[in-house]
Amino acid sequence: MTAGAVRVVRGSTCGVVCVAVGRGYLDDPAACSGLAHLYEHLWFACDPPVPALAWGETREHAVLLYHACPPDEIGAVAGAVARRLRDGLSPSARQVAAALRTIGLECRTGRERRPYGFPRHDIARALRRDPAFDPVAVVIDGLDLPSLAEEIARFPGGHPSAVCAAGPTGCDLATMTVAAADRPMLRLEGRWEVDSDGGAAQASAWVLPRTAEVAAAAWITAELLDRRPRSAGLRWVSGRVVAPRGVSSLRGGYLYGVASGAAPPPLCLLEEVVLPALRATPGQLDLARQAVLSTRLDVADLAAIDALDLLEAQAGARHGHEDVLAAVERIDAERLRRFADLLGSTSRAEIRTRPARR
Known part of the structure; x- marks a missing residue:
């Protein structure tokens, strides 16, 4: 279920290992929305740490996880990412609670709501067909922290993932095949x-x-x-x-x-x-x-x-x-x-x- 590829970019000053997990905020169950965003946060919080500058983004049908590093560290970072994909995430209740607090701060900043900025929230509500939907928030509907940690551990199950290493030098990635998943076209109306x-x-x-x-x-x-x-x-x-x-x-x-x-x-x-x-x-x-x-x-x-x-x-x-x-x-x-x-x-x-x- 995991694909890998290497791109050599001559002259790049850094390397990047990007992971794409084929599940985003539109794939979250209605009773527990926000799992994709929570998974993004916990990927970077769980042990063992990946030795890289890291950031992520949660999209409609994918979570993107970036890991930037010096060029000579691409192989080590790719190996750490591969082990995390193999072993999965096992967050503690403390780590889940910390991620929820951080996401709560993101929700309160209102940074996506600038009147002339890109209205991500409104598009998310349109796609989800829910005028109250917030793609940043996590709605757990009564789940306690251990149960939420179990949901995160199961989060990528059955969904394809991909890893691409890009930088001025190449590296070896173990898995180079993918099981593609057909998805219907999204429709917007109204x-x-x-x-x-x-x-x-x-x-x-x-x-x-x-x-x-x-x-x-x-x-x-x-x-x-x-x-x-x-x-x-x-x-x-x-x-x-x-x-x-x-x-x-x-x-x-x-x-x-x-x-x-x-x-x-x-x-x-x-x-x-x-x-x-x-x-x-x-x-x-x-x-x-x-x-x-x-x-x-x-x-x-x-x-x-x-x-x-x-x-x-x-x-x-x-x-x-x-x-x-x-x-x-x-x-x-x-x-x-x-x-x-x-x-x-x-x-x-x-x-x-x-x-x-x-």
Whole structure:
């Protein structure tokens, strides 16, 4: 159930070992939501420690666990990660309690609720179809700490995992095969309104197939949107498209959302903002393509892309970073038109905010 891969990145100043576990916050049971986020925290808290700078992120259908280290330590860190995957997590009640307190602090900071920031909570509620859902919080519904520790020990059972080591030197990973799991496409439907601390804003999120051509078209579209003259009174937030295993960044632009303090809602993002950008001239398309191809991802980004790609791998169907770059080189007006048709035919959520009531 575990896949492994090694990417050699010449000139990198560090190495990264990234673990992807194929279960995220949408896979948590309704009666015990937040297990994926709790697992992320406890991975780094449990013994034995992994000798690396570490951080994680919990996505819709995956937990990503990063371990950065000096290049000559990649093999040792990969070995420690492999042993942890083999042995599983056995957190103590004290460790679970400490992780719950830390998560409680995250919930109280409200750092995801900036009015013009990326509304992760609102997208999570849309995907979960629960207006009260909080992907950061842990809701244990009466479980005591030992029972919660047992849930964490069982958390990855039956789900695929992947390990990618990336850095200036290679290393040996024991397991190089994966049992791919088919997952249905997520669907978003409807509208949500939330209170914000600032002015009114509106955003759209699309659910798109995770293929190399779609990812390439999304990156090109984001670059075209960044280069498009912006209407007076419009502000913008980071461009995003919701993909089956996570929210994939599009490097800015308005494709995810346009926040407007002047234009009256509703602002039709697809017809008024996205489609005009997709009707690019050959010169504009060439400039966007060159900008995307020259983008340099850091070693942690590459390790995460590879790990998620392994997690989702089907026989003979890989869509890694090189596949996306090759698709970027092939992008032409016809492929952009097909991408526009895909956006027009795919379910999307419209998320609006309004000034909070005082």
